[in-house]
Amino acid sequence: MTATTLRPRRRLWAYLPMTILAGFFLFPIVFMVIASFKSDHQIFADMDSLRAFLPVGELSFANYAAVFDRVPFWRFLANTVFVTFSVTALGLIVNSMCGYALARMRWKGRAVVFGFIIATLVLPYEVTILPMVYLVANLPWIGFEGVRPVLEIGWLNSYHVQIIPFVVNAFSIFLFAQYFKSLPRGLEEAAAMDGAGWLRIYWRIIVPLSKPVFATVTILTVVTSPATWNAYLWPLMTVQSEELRPVMVGVQYFFQLDPAWGEVMAYVSMITIPMVAVFIVFQRAFIQSIASAGMKD
Amino acid sequence: MTIAGTDRAAAGTAAVARATRPRRRGDFSRSEQRAGTAFAVPAIVLLLVFVIGPALVALAMSFTNARLISPVAPEFVGLDNFRRALTEDAVLHRSFLNTFLFAALVVPLQGGLGLVLALLVNQRIAGRNLFRTVYFLPVITSMVVISLLWRFLYQEEGLINSALSMVTGGYFAGQAWLADPSTAMGAIVVMSIWQAVGFHMVIWLAGLQTIPEEVYEAAALDGTTPWQRFRHITLPLLKPTFVFVLITITIAAMGLFIQVDIMTDGGPLNSTSSIVYQIVQKGFQQQQIGYGAALSLIFFVVVFALALLQRRLTRDSANLWLASFAKED
Numbered sequence: 001m002t003a004t005t006l007r008p009r010r011r012l013w014a015y016l017p018m019t020i021l022a023g024f025f026l027f028p029i030v031f032m033v034i035a036s037f038k039s040d041h042q043i044f045a046d047m048d049s050l051r052a053f054l055p056v057g058e059l060s061f062a063n064y065a066a067v068f069d070r071v072p073f074w075r076f077l078a079n080t081v082f083v084t085f086s087v088t089a090l091g092l093i094v095n096s097m098c099g100y101a102l103a104r105m106r107w108k109g110r111a112v113v114f115g116f117i118i119a120t121l122v123l124p125y126e127v128t129i130l131p132m133v134y135l136v137a138n139l140p141w142i143g144f145e146g147v148r149p150v151l152e153i154g155w156l157n158s159y160h161v162q163i164i165p166f167v168v169n170a171f172s173i174f175l176f177a178q179y180f181k182s183l184p185r186g187l188e189e190a191a192a193m194d195g196a197g198w199l200r201i202y203w204r205i206i207v208p209l210s211k212p213v214f215a216t217v218t219i220l221t222v223v224t225s226p227a228t229w230n231a232y233l234w235p236l237m238t239v240q241s242e243e244l245r246p247v248m249v250g251v252q253y254f255f256q257l258d259p260a261w262g263e264v265m266a267y268v269s270m271i272t273i274p275m276v277a278v279f280i281v282f283q284r285a286f287i288q289s290i291a292s293a294g295m296k297d
Numbered sequence: 298m299t300i301a302g303t304d305r306a307a308a309g310t311a312a313v314a315r316a317t318r319p320r321r322r323g324d325f326s327r328s329e330q331r332a333g334t335a336f337a338v339p340a341i342v343l344l345l346v347f348v349i350g351p352a353l354v355a356l357a358m359s360f361t362n363a364r365l366i367s368p369v370a371p372e373f374v375g376l377d378n379f380r381r382a383l384t385e386d387a388v389l390h391r392s393f394l395n396t397f398l399f400a401a402l403v404v405p406l407q408g409g410l411g412l413v414l415a416l417l418v419n420q421r422i423a424g425r426n427l428f429r430t431v432y433f434l435p436v437i438t439s440m441v442v443i444s445l446l447w448r449f450l451y452q453e454e455g456l457i458n459s460a461l462s463m464v465t466g467g468y469f470a471g472q473a474w475l476a477d478p479s480t481a482m483g484a485i486v487v488m489s490i491w492q493a494v495g496f497h498m499v500i501w502l503a504g505l506q507t508i509p510e511e512v513y514e515a516a517a518l519d520g521t522t523p524w525q526r527f528r529h530i531t532l533p534l535l536k537p538t539f540v541f542v543l544i545t546i547t548i549a550a551m552g553l554f555i556q557v558d559i560m561t562d563g564g565p566l567n568s569t570s571s572i573v574y575q576i577v578q579k580g581f582q583q584q585q586i587g588y589g590a591a592l593s594l595i596f597f598v599v600v601f602a603l604a605l606l607q608r609r610l611t612r613d614s615a616n617l618w619l620a621s622f623a624k625e626d
Contacts, residue, residue: 011422018417022431025491028446029434031456048459098340106326107333113341120348122544122604124552126573127597128351130580130589134365135347135354168343198332223437230439232555237581248441251559261449268442279437283430286437290496291503 027053032272036063036265043261063266070263071253072242073270080246083162084228088221090167092214098168099176100202104188114177120170125226126233133237136161161238162246166227172217175293179213180206216289219282223290229275247271352597358590365584378591389592392563392570393599399486399571400550407490408542411497412535418498419505429502433495440492444559447488451475451560475561478568485556485569493549497542504538505531540611547607551600572596 030053035043037059046052067073101107102114136155143152155161183206191201207214222228232248239245248271254264279286359378363371382389418429435443450456451474458471474484508531516526554573557563563570563578576596580589 014417014420014422018428021414021417022428025432025435025495027456028443028450028491029438031450032442032446044454047454047456048462052456052459094339094343097336101333101336105329105333105336107330107337110333110337113337116344120344122548123348123597123600124548124573126552126554126576127593127600128348128355129573130576130586130593131351131355131358132347133581134358134363134586134590135350137365139346164343165347168340168347170344173340198328198336202336230441232439232441233558233577237577248439251441251445254445264445264449268445272438272442275437275439276434279434280430287429287433287499290436290499293500 029272032265033269035262036269037061038063038262040260040262043265063260063262064270066260066263067267067270071250071267073247073250073267075243076245076247076250077271079159079244080229080231080248083159083231083246084222086159086163087166087225087227088218090163091169091172091221091225092217094167095169095172095217096176096207096210096214097202099173100180100206102173103177103180104183104206105198117170117173121174129233129237132165136165136238156238157241157244158239159244162227162231162235162244166225166234169221169225171293172221175217175220176210176213179210183209212288212292215285216292219286219289220293223286355590355593355597358587359594361587362585363587363590365581365586367584371587374587378588379595381588382591382595388567388570389572389575391567392572392575395482395567395569396551396553396571396573398482399489399553400547402483402486403489403550404543404546406486407494407497407546408539410490411494411542412501414494414498415501415505419502429498432498435492436495438492440555441559443488443492444556447484448475448560451484476565478566481561481565481569485553485560489550489553489556493546497546500542500545501535501538504535508534543611544604544607547603548600551603572599 034053034055037055038046038057039060039062042057043052046054046057051057098113102110102117138153139155141152141155141158141160142149144150155164187205187209188198188201191205196204223230226232227234230248231246235244235246235249236252239249250267250271251264254260254267358371360373360375361371362374362377414432418425418432452458453471453473453476457474458469461469462471472480474480512530513526516530521529552573553571554577557569557571557574558577561569563574572592573596576589576592579585579592
């Protein structure tokens with residue numbers, strides 16, 4: 001008898017704090033999307049009631065239209081997508097190969113390289129960002145004038161300055177190495193018997209067996225790297241040209257003494273919703289990936 | 298970018314193929330030596346250029362009065378930049394204190410709340426996946442967006458104030474959170490936790506799920522209370538997760554920048570200025586790259602010392618976590 005009378009109350013105690021917390025985590029995001037459809041006047045008028053979270057009053061796409069007038073949105077978006085894709089794809093290749101060499105091959109210098117990678121794990125990237133600006137401003141690059149290659153000095157204002165410095169990632173290497181270590185021993189020996197070389201073994205045997213860690217590193221790179229979807233400080237410092245800038249830097253176009261908040265909400269909704277949509281679709285993989293990042297094996 | 302590596306690995310491939318017939322042990326090792334190096338080379342080169350490179354640049358620039366764009370060649374100024382940073386720059390000292398304060402608040406609060414959330418969504422109840430998703434949502438929202446959004450929420454006539462006024466029945470009059478030196482940093486702390494706690498919830502959750510159910514069942518049979526089980530089973534078994542959470546939140550907190558840049562510009566009265574904000578201000582906005590480089594080096598030393606300290610304090614578990622990989626076999 002006690003069990004049946006207790007149960008609903010216990011359930012209430014389980015759901016009540018969770019629901020309140022859900023409200024706490026959701027309210028700014030709901031407000032953002034709702035406000036993006038309202039005029040500034042309406043946003044402020046609705047502020048002192050629950051109307052702030054409800055699609056009531058005069059709703060329109062006027063703010064969105066204004067955003068397209070103010071910034072080259074599609075260009076920003078294309079830049080971000082291109083840079084995000086490049087950093088992620090190149091990172092998967094470079095970091096997984098290094099992780100593989102560390103985890104499953106014996107070579108001189110392995111211990112030193114591993115120690116070095118572990119040491120860089122504890123550094124926030126902001127530590128080197130300023131000297132890095134100076135460094136990339138003086139690095140050589142081979143550009144093209146028509147088809148004629150020319151030597152250029154300085155990487156500023158380019159796509160490669162947004163991509164190449166962030167390809168290598170100590171944490172990604174670490175995750176790959178851990179995963180590769182967990183694969184059964186003797187895979188390489190068996191393949192080598194059949195005459196396969198290391199690159200072939202890696203590409204044909206190891207990579208197909210390691211899809212989960214590739215998914216994990218992809219998701220972690222897109223969500224947490226300072227050079228992918230969320231890139232802000234680095235492109236702010238190294239890319240002045242509007243044609244090359246990513247979406248997050250675009251928020252600067254809305255900084256004014258008295259911002260048009262409806263437009264701000266429209267712009268931040270536009271640069272948030274694509275990621276949220278991707279997250280909702282691959283939700284399980286996202287959570288799984290973050291979870292595995294914290295596990296030691 | 299892997300071209301060099303591919304060629305050398307291809308050479309290794311041929312060597313393995315040759316060696317597979319009547320293979321001598323030595324041949325295999327030599328090809329492994331070559332291929333191993335080739336596989337790691339692209340990453341090593343990039344690490345050298347973009348981690349060691351900037352560190353060396355910082356070291357070299359920090360003894361000069363170099364400017365970012367200047368027709369005049371930089372001059373050697375000895376330890377001037379460090380002297381200025383350590384003895385004269387009061388704003389910098391304030392920024393160090395602010396950053397430490399930020400970390401000291403965010404690390405325990407975010408780590409703790411993350412654990413609470415993990416315990417909540419680890420209950421076997423319907424809809425727990427939905428709650429996980431909701432708590433995680435801010436993590437995939439950019440800090441740039443969040444900062445801009447909360448700048449609006451924190452205004453005097455903003456949503457936070459109207460919510461507080463509603464909850465307290467009009468008792469709470471309203472407050473311009475970001476404009477008051479005594480509340481601005483606290484406001485940034487709350488928002489930062491709101492954004493990132495879902496990430497650590499997931500990390501804790503993964504730790505919780507490694508604890509076998511039978512352990513709890515056995516303990517329950519022994520007549521223990523839920524609190525005793527949490528205190529004596531859950532917490533000790535979560536120690537490796539604890540170390541990971543501690544280190545990752547600390548690293549992230551020391552890099553505090555975006556929130557400050559977008560919400561307060563370091564103000565009011567430097568009450569929210571952070572180390573990275575000062576590095577960007579001095580080294581980039583004001584173009585004093587020599588001085589900024591010196592600040593970067595000081596910051597580097599501080600972060601590294603902090604990391605060593607944490608490793609030492611949590612030695613056993615930290616080693617367990619890292620060395621699960623490092624040990625030779």
